[in-house]
Amino acid sequence: MKNKTNVGLWDIKKIYKNPMSMVLIGLVLLCVGITFYFNNQTSKVISFESTIAKEIKNYKLGIAVLEKEIRSGSFSDQQKAMRRNDIKLSQKLLKRDLSIQKYLASKKWSQAYALRLKTIDMDKKLNQNETTDPTRKPLENAIERERLRFLALKKRNVQKYNEDFSANGTGFFLWTWQNIIPVLLTLVSVYIAVNLFGESYRSRINVSLLIPQLELVINMWHIGITWIVSSVLLLMTSLLTLSTGTIVNGFGSLNYPVLFYELPTMSMKFNDLYQILLPSFCLQAISSLFILVFVMLICSIAKNKMASLFISLISTIGLFLLTSTVDPLKKIGELLPTTYLQSVSVTTGATAYSLNNPRITFSMGIIMCSLALVVLIVLISLISYFRRIRTARNQNSIESPLYPRLHN
Structure with a gap:
């Protein structure tokens, strides 16, 4: 237990001591402030x-x-x-x-x-x-x-x-969750994860495995710490948007009607805002967890921070943005875990409506992200297992009695 606690403290120190992590978190907060200013000004004009x-x-x-x-x-x-x-x-x-x-x-x-x-x-x-x-x-x-x-x-x-330009507490909170968090929070999470997982490799060797624990346990501990940091950042951003909108324009209402699309008919209806919150949070949590595990897989393969960061961003944010514009990706959008990063739009059916793909639902998102997590964890475990076998074979060949004779 002490070793696990040390791993956790080590991870947290690496995150907050990295200046770029703080810069990206500041970027998220700055974007929230700027968008609130423009939303507030625009909402008065088009109210x-x-x-x-x-x-x-x-x-x-x-x-x-x-x-x-x-x-x-x-x-x-x-x-x-x-x-x-x-x-x-x-x-x-x-x-x-x-x-x-x-x-x-x-x-x-x-x-x-x-x-x-x-x-x-x-x-x-x-x-x-x-x-x-x-x-x-x-x-x-x-x-x-x-x-x-x-x-x-x-x-x-x-x-x-x-x-479209919400500026009160609940409205701006939902607007931020729908328009800022899917990209910016993913960007920050990917960078923090690459910095944490990639830092473990020195000379292409995972030095974190020197800690006397099973490799899978150490990896899951790294993922858990990073996921907690991402969740805290999500919570902080949500509280900031809610409090900012409330202070300036009032709290709003949790009963405010939000547009839903009933699937698969794509018919329109309006439900209360509070009905979005729990499903969206669950979908955001599991999709964020998928991103972190995926980044760990990339880091374990590339063993280089810059290469891992580039591949991870292209594979997550790049794929997320392309899904809304490339027709072949629209047709298979329900199979891509990155589609569910926009958890609010998926929960309301707006993503399914805009992509003309009624198979993109909350339940499908939970299923696909869960399956993707299982596949990624299995791949990470297999990579670790075969590397240990290769390392053991190399050590055995060095320690073999034939080794000195070859030099006589």
């Missing part, structure tokens, strides 16, 4: 309240222009009649938006969303009149998505924020 205010302004300007055109003598009676109908419609929508603005100011969210749903239903009916146009399908999906979103918001009676 629901700002959108309603802009619509009110546009309706007023539009009505004034139409009235001016009617007063002019350059239009026929039919054209003037059409403009009068447009004015009536604009006045109706203007009155509705003024009511929405009033409800939003008094924080009567459900009443505001109920009025907004009337506008969305009207847009849906207008779009259905042109269903023969294939270009209308994306617009139809967008309208239906907004309709379902406002229905969910009305049911939960919570304030709406822009999900």
